[in-house]
Amino acid sequence: VNVFRDDTADPSLPHEAAMANAPAAADERFLVPKIAETGS
Amino acid sequence: VTDLCDLTGSELSAKLRDGEITAVALAESAIARRQALDDRVHAFLTPTPEVALERAEAFDTYLASGAPQSGVAGIPLALKDVFTTKGIRTTCGSKILENYVPPYDATAWTRLSGGGSVLVGKTNCDEFAMGSSNENSAYGPVHNPWDLDTVPGGSSGGSAAAVASGMAVWALGTDTGGSVRQPASLSGVVGLKPTYGRISRYGLIAFASSLDTVGTFTRDVRDAATLLGVMAGKDHRDATSLDADVPDYAAEIERGVEGLRIGVLAEAFGEGVEPDVAASVRAGVDRLAALGAEVGEATLPHAEYALSAYYLIAPSEASSNLARYDGVRYGLRVDGDDSIEMMFRTRGEGFGPEVKRRIMLGTYALSAGYYEAYYGQAQKVRTLILRDYAAAFERFDVLVSPTSPTTAFPIGAKVDDPMAMYLNDIFTIPANLGGVPAISVPCGLDSKGLPMGLQLTAKALDETTVFRAAAALESDLGLDPRPPLLSAA
Numbered sequence: 001v002n003v004f005r006d007d008t009a010d011p012s013l014p015h016e017a018a019m020a021n022a023p024a025a026a027d028e029r030f031l032v033p034k035i036a037e038t039g040s
Numbered sequence: 041v042t043d044l045c046d047l048t049g050s051e052l053s054a055k056l057r058d059g060e061i062t063a064v065a066l067a068e069s070a071i072a073r074r075q076a077l078d079d080r081v082h083a084f085l086t087p088t089p090e091v092a093l094e095r096a097e098a099f100d101t102y103l104a105s106g107a108p109q110s111g112v113a114g115i116p117l118a119l120k121d122v123f124t125t126k127g128i129r130t131t132c133g134s135k136i137l138e139n140y141v142p143p144y145d146a147t148a149w150t151r152l153s154g155g156g157s158v159l160v161g162k163t164n165c166d167e168f169a170m171g172s173s174n175e176n177s178a179y180g181p182v183h184n185p186w187d188l189d190t191v192p193g194g195s196s197g198g199s200a201a202a203v204a205s206g207m208a209v210w211a212l213g214t215d216t217g218g219s220v221r222q223p224a225s226l227s228g229v230v231g232l233k234p235t236y237g238r239i240s241r242y243g244l245i246a247f248a249s250s251l252d253t254v255g256t257f258t259r260d261v262r263d264a265a266t267l268l269g270v271m272a273g274k275d276h277r278d279a280t281s282l283d284a285d286v287p288d289y290a291a292e293i294e295r296g297v298e299g300l301r302i303g304v305l306a307e308a309f310g311e312g313v314e315p316d317v318a319a320s321v322r323a324g325v326d327r328l329a330a331l332g333a334e335v336g337e338a339t340l341p342h343a344e345y346a347l348s349a350y351y352l353i354a355p356s357e358a359s360s361n362l363a364r365y366d367g368v369r370y371g372l373r374v375d376g377d378d379s380i381e382m383m384f385r386t387r388g389e390g391f392g393p394e395v396k397r398r399i400m401l402g403t404y405a406l407s408a409g410y411y412e413a414y415y416g417q418a419q420k421v422r423t424l425i426l427r428d429y430a431a432a433f434e435r436f437d438v439l440v441s442p443t444s445p446t447t448a449f450p451i452g453a454k455v456d457d458p459m460a461m462y463l464n465d466i467f468t469i470p471a472n473l474g475g476v477p478a479i480s481v482p483c484g485l486d487s488k489g490l491p492m493g494l495q496l497t498a499k500a501l502d503e504t505t506v507f508r509a510a511a512a513l514e515s516d517l518g519l520d521p522r523p524p525l526l527s528a529a
Contacts, residue, residue, distance in 0.1 A: 030368050
């Protein structure tokens with residue numbers, strides 16, 4: 001059974017609210033430790 | 041002594057409407073009860089007295105203007121700490137979310153809040169709702185108000201204990217395998233698990249998405265009907281929420297059981313069921329028969345495989361759902377030299393032993409080469425159980441069993457034996473696998489003075505019949521179970 005709804009856009013979470021719980025962030029991005037060697 | 045917080049939601053709603061009491065006085069009564077008892081019960085992880093008083097005041101002002109009133113308006117409510125509450129810490133009973141402050145509200149809470157519900161706090165629970173005794177909470181166990189040395193059941197143990205002891209008039213929990221009904225049974229309150237999809241799961245922190253159901257703890261059946269009526273219905277934010285009409289549940293609960301076909305589950309009185317529990321449930325069935333119900337013997341032949349299937353399906357879904365706790369976007373982060381080490385450490389330190397056990401079980405059951413043998417087989421069992429229910433509901437309107445094979449057990453008694461712990465949910469799990477509604481209603485005290493519960497199950501979306509049968513039994517038994525802790529206070 002397919003159930004469809006109208007393709008209407010809702011407001012989504014403000015960027016700031018979505019980032020508020022991040023353990024580390026910079027420039028509106030999540031900050032993580034390095035994921036690969038930077039080459040020797 | 042009976043305080044305001046000891047009355048039912050419907051009694052209080054009438055008193056508020058008549059101007060006999062104020063919502064502030066009612067909130068203060070629940071707050072005072074928590075302050076008096078919760079150092080011994082430990083039902084709350086985050087009490088919210090300021091929020092409660094602010095909302096109660098707003099309600100009193102609103103009521104003074106003569107505006108119409110919802111059945112939940114002004115009534116003190118507790119939420120299991122797995123429902124997201126905007127601006128109020130939500131931990132899931134886990135260290136990994138110790139400082140998580142959600143930026144949005146769960147739909148179930150939004151709907152109650154919109155009706156004027158007064159939030160008194162977030163309740164203790166097993167970590168990520170995984171457990172049957174509340175001993176898996178990272179913040180320490182809840183003590184059963186009936187006997188502080190015993191467990192209140194789980195995973196929604198804090199909500200059950202809060203309602204049993206008057207720290208809240210009613211509360212929400214979640215029921216994935218019995219996590220509302222079993223603690224309701226062990227704590228002497230009414231516990232409802234509605235049909236899967238009847239209440240939106242949006243904002244409910246996920247454990248096992250095909251089984252998770254929002255449920256209620258109340259002091260009587262009418263209150264459960266009131267809460268369900270406010271929360272039920274389609275929510276475009278949860279694709280699994282059902283677009284079915286929401287009946288006036290409270291309107292029909294006094295219709296009685298005359299002519300109702302009640303099937304007693306034969307297999308639910310066997311080994312492992314305490315004699316007091318079996319006797320009390322059978323006595324409850326006799327009362328329903330005396331009230332005019334037609335009683336017969338029912339069976340769910342594949343229910344014996346339900347527990348095994350559940351412990352493959354639920355951990356499989358959990359292992360996927362809990363992958364999100366990686367220390368990147370929210371929750372605990374334990375630093376490491378690189379991202380993988382950071383994630384290993386975060387999850388290693390953030391999750392407790394039972395959560396790790398289930399993630400490992402689930403990851404294994406879903407792994408290449410084993411998927412068909414474990415997860416695939418479990419899904420086939422689920423289909424067989426759905427067919428069992430379909431067959432049983434051709435002959436019967438309601439099925440009866442004990443809610444839990446035992447009454448409350450001592451804290452620590454089963455912590456080292458996961459299998460013994462899992463057996464607590466043997467009679468509640470089938471309803472989750474089948475997606476059908478079920479309720480636990482108090483049916484007496486055992487020889488130790490601990491509460492017992494009788495479970496009533498009906499076909500999908502037939503909560504009305506569950507309420508009818510439960511209300512008839514409740515009214516006939518005329519129990520008013522109050523834990524001894526309250527008389528001593």
